Structures are given as C-alpha cells and as structure tokens.
Amino acid sequence: MTVTELNRLARSVLEQNFPLFWLTGEVSNFTRAASGHWYFSLKDASAQVRCVMFKGRNSYVDFTPSEGDKIEARCTVTLYEARGDFQLTVEFVQRAGLGALFEAFEKLKKKLGAEGLFDDAIKRSIPALPEKIGIVTSPDAAALRDVLTTLKRRMPNIPVIIYPTPVQGKGAAQSIASAIHNANERAECDVLIICRGGGSIEDLWQFNEEIVARAIVSCSIPTISGVGHETDFTICDFVADKRAATPTAAAELASPTREGLINTLKQLKSQLGRSMQFILNQHGQALDYLARRLISPTQQLNRQKLQLEQVSYRLRAGMQQLLNIKQQHILRISQNLAHLNPKSVLTRGYALVQNKSGAIVSASSQLKNGDEVTLTLGTGAAEAIIQNIKKTH
Known part of the structure; x- marks a missing residue:
C-alpha cells in the first residue's frame, strides 16, 4: 500500500462513518485566504481540530468569526490527502447559543x-x-x-x-x-x-x-x-x-400625505357620483314600470299620477339628502386639510421663527441677545435681531 492509497482509504473511512453533525468550540488561528475560503481551528480546554469552510458556504454567513468567538459549526470529518491532515469541512456556522434562542x-x-x-x-x-x-x-x-x-x-x-x-x-x-x-x-x-x-x-x-x-x-x-x-x-x-x-x-x-388625502377626496367624489347614478337608474326603472301599468279610465290615471308625483318627490328628497350628507363629509375633510396647512396658522397672526442655521426656535431659552432670526409670516418674511429676551413660566 502506498501513502496515497493509505490516505485515500483513511479519508473514505472517516467520511463514511461520521455523518453531518454539530460541533461547539472556540475559534482560533482564523485566516481568510485570497480564494475566499476560511481556515481556522476549533478548540476547547483540552484539544483542537483544524477546519476549512469554502467560499461557496461562508458567503451565506452573516458574520465573520474572529479570534476567541464561541461558535456552533455544522460539519463533516475528512482527511486532506496531500498532507494527511485530519480536518473538518464546515457547511454552516452560527454564534453559540442561537439554537436555544430560536427554540425559545x-x-x-x-x-x-x-x-x-x-x-x-x-x-x-x-x-x-x-x-x-x-x-x-x-x-x-x-x-x-x-x-x-x-x-x-x-x-x-x-x-x-x-x-x-x-x-x-x-x-x-x-x-x-x-x-x-x-x-x-x-x-x-x-x-x-x-x-x-x-x-x-x-x-x-x-x-x-x-x-x-x-x-x-x-x-x-x-x-x-x-x-x-x-x-x-x-x-x-x-x-x-x-x-x-x-x-x-x-x-x-x-402618517398620510397631503396627496393621499386629496386622492381620498377624489375617490369619495367618484363613489358619490356612482351612487347617485345607481339611484337614478333604479327609480327610472320604477317609473317605466308604473308608466306601462297606466290604464285609460280617468280615475285610475289620476291615482297613478298621484303615486308618480309621490315617488318623484321621495326621489328628489332622497337625492337631496344624500347630496347633503356627502357634501358635509367633503366639507369636513376639506376643513381638516385647511387646519393641517401650516400657512393657515401663520395667517392668524402667528410667525415661524428660525435661527441663522434654519432651525426652528420654539422657546426663548434657545435665543440670546444679538441673535439674528428669520420671521416667516402669513405673507412674506422678515429678518430680526434679538434685543430683549423674556422668559415665561
């Protein structure tokens, strides 16, 4: 038997008798080769073993092990035939303890x-x-x-x-x-x-x-x-x-955007139009049905005419009520939009105060005498210099 044959046989025995398993140990002598492969040792208090993790495997790991890290490695036992080195081929690694966390x-x-x-x-x-x-x-x-x-x-x-x-x-x-x-x-x-x-x-x-x-x-x-x-x-x-x-x-x-609220208004308007058209179509069909049932005697004709007027009145009243409800809804949303507009606050006599860097000043404690500030008003803006600071409680 030659050395090559011996090493090949030893490798075969190791790989056939040691299926994929998990090993916990401390990282030592970690090296990343130019090829992208990782070479390191896993050790405990009494022993250590060489490991290799090829680039195609370590690219899926979300961290790079460093000296002293305690990790869990899923690996197989093999023999590097060229040197007769006993080593582990690592398929996956994770920080030690993650298994317990995932289980919890x-x-x-x-x-x-x-x-x-x-x-x-x-x-x-x-x-x-x-x-x-x-x-x-x-x-x-x-x-x-x-x-x-x-x-x-x-x-x-x-x-x-x-x-x-x-x-x-x-x-x-x-x-x-x-x-x-x-x-x-x-x-x-x-x-x-x-x-x-x-x-x-x-x-x-x-x-x-x-x-x-x-x-x-x-x-x-x-x-x-x-x-x-x-x-x-x-x-x-x-x-x-x-x-x-x-x-x-x-x-x-x-947080909605102004554009989103406007789109909501458009959708409500479209829904209102469809609802009105649906009601008109329903009552129009009812009117057609009543018209076909009209008979010649004057008394019956008058009675049907009265019923038609009542239906028309209810139709107009119902449409008006629906329109009023939808208009009030649109008005409330429009008012909300108006209240959300910062400029509407400024038009009521308030001002937006900014320091030279553009930051908003909301308290007198942010100012000192001589500071230059910009006042944004309801219409236009002005520059001012702080002269007298008063603090309120």
Whole structure:
C-alpha cells in the first residue's frame, strides 16, 4: 500500500462513518485566504481540530468569526490527502447559543398563536388621519431620527410624543413594556409606533420577550411594529396591529400625505357620483314600470299620477339628502386639510421663527441677545435681531 492509497482509504473511512453533525468550540488561528475560503481551528480546554469552510458556504454567513468567538459549526470529518491532515469541512456556522434562542422564539410564538393573539380578527385599523403619534424607542437610536425625519416630511404639523426606553441590554424588555403601558394609560396619541434599528437576533431579542408581547396586546392604542430590517421578524411583529419592514416604513404607515388625502377626496367624489347614478337608474326603472301599468279610465290615471308625483318627490328628497350628507363629509375633510396647512396658522397672526442655521426656535431659552432670526409670516418674511429676551413660566 502506498501513502496515497493509505490516505485515500483513511479519508473514505472517516467520511463514511461520521455523518453531518454539530460541533461547539472556540475559534482560533482564523485566516481568510485570497480564494475566499476560511481556515481556522476549533478548540476547547483540552484539544483542537483544524477546519476549512469554502467560499461557496461562508458567503451565506452573516458574520465573520474572529479570534476567541464561541461558535456552533455544522460539519463533516475528512482527511486532506496531500498532507494527511485530519480536518473538518464546515457547511454552516452560527454564534453559540442561537439554537436555544430560536427554540425559545418558536416556543413563545406557538404559545401566543394558540391563544389567538396573532388573529386578524383582533387587529385594529391604523387611523387614516391621526392627530398625535406616539413612539416607543430609545431617544439615542438612529431609528428615532429616521422616524422623525419621515414624519416631518409627510405630515410636519402632527405632534409626536416619545416614550423613551432602552431597546437593548439587561432589563430592556421590562422598560419597553413599561413604556407601552405608560402610553396606553396616558391615552394621548392615536397610533403607537414601537421601533428600533436592525441588528443580530441577540440585539433584537428584547422584542421577542413575552412581557413586551403582552403589553402590546393589552394596549388599546393601535400599534405599528417597526423593528429591525425587512428580513428581521420578532414576536412584536406578530402581535402588533400592523408590521412594518423598517422604522421608516412604520412612520409612513402612521402618517398620510397631503396627496393621499386629496386622492381620498377624489375617490369619495367618484363613489358619490356612482351612487347617485345607481339611484337614478333604479327609480327610472320604477317609473317605466308604473308608466306601462297606466290604464285609460280617468280615475285610475289620476291615482297613478298621484303615486308618480309621490315617488318623484321621495326621489328628489332622497337625492337631496344624500347630496347633503356627502357634501358635509367633503366639507369636513376639506376643513381638516385647511387646519393641517401650516400657512393657515401663520395667517392668524402667528410667525415661524428660525435661527441663522434654519432651525426652528420654539422657546426663548434657545435665543440670546444679538441673535439674528428669520420671521416667516402669513405673507412674506422678515429678518430680526434679538434685543430683549423674556422668559415665561
């Protein structure tokens, strides 16, 4: 037997007797070759083993292992014949402990699903035109900046109330649940956005805790979940009234645009026209039927004429009443649009104050003597220099 034959036989014995299995260990001597393949060792306190993970496999891993990382590897045993090296061929890796997290996720999902907490029947509609929007998130999160920017662009006059809470780390789940309960008790917003940016399953885990899910279910305010990126799913997404792919998408779901309201008006107008035409057609058919039943005697003719006049009167009255209802509906929507226009506030004597950088000044504490500001009025604008600052309580 030659060395080549020996190594080939040893490789065959190893691969046939060790099916695909999971191995937990600590990463050591990690190297990424120019070919894109990963070479590293997995070790524990007493031993180590060489591993290779080819580019076609490691391209599906969402992180790059580094020295000291504890990972779980799905692999097979083999022998590198050219050097007679015993090694593992790795098919997939994940951070150690993720299996337990996925198991806990599926267990809670099954439990809450069995209680009917994911059913569409209990989901509430998101208001088409909210007067106030609440946000549960960290005040330092990039997700909050994205949400505020989107709301300012779409509906700049809608007040926003932030219910601050940590969204990651020990105790964050309890804080998130408390913030949701606080928003529900204060009952000052029409829709509640619960959001944070993307991250690993560990980063988002607080939104997979049962205490957060129960808080969302018990909240009487319609809720929108905007946790992570489009491919991230949490228990929060399943129990919320609406799931958004990202925090920005959640802000878009919560806030209509002026163009959207105008389109709604057009749709209502179109529906009104179709309804009127339907009523006219129905009563026209009734009139045709009555006309065909007319007979020659004068008395019968007069009676039918009276009935025809009564039907015509009811038709006109019904049409007028329908028109009045639809016109009042359109008027209310038009008034809402007018109230939502920031310029309508300025025409009543108010002014929009901006500092030199263009930021809006809402309190005297943001100014000092000598500051230059721009005043936007109902018609036109003016420049001013601050001379005397008065603080009110």
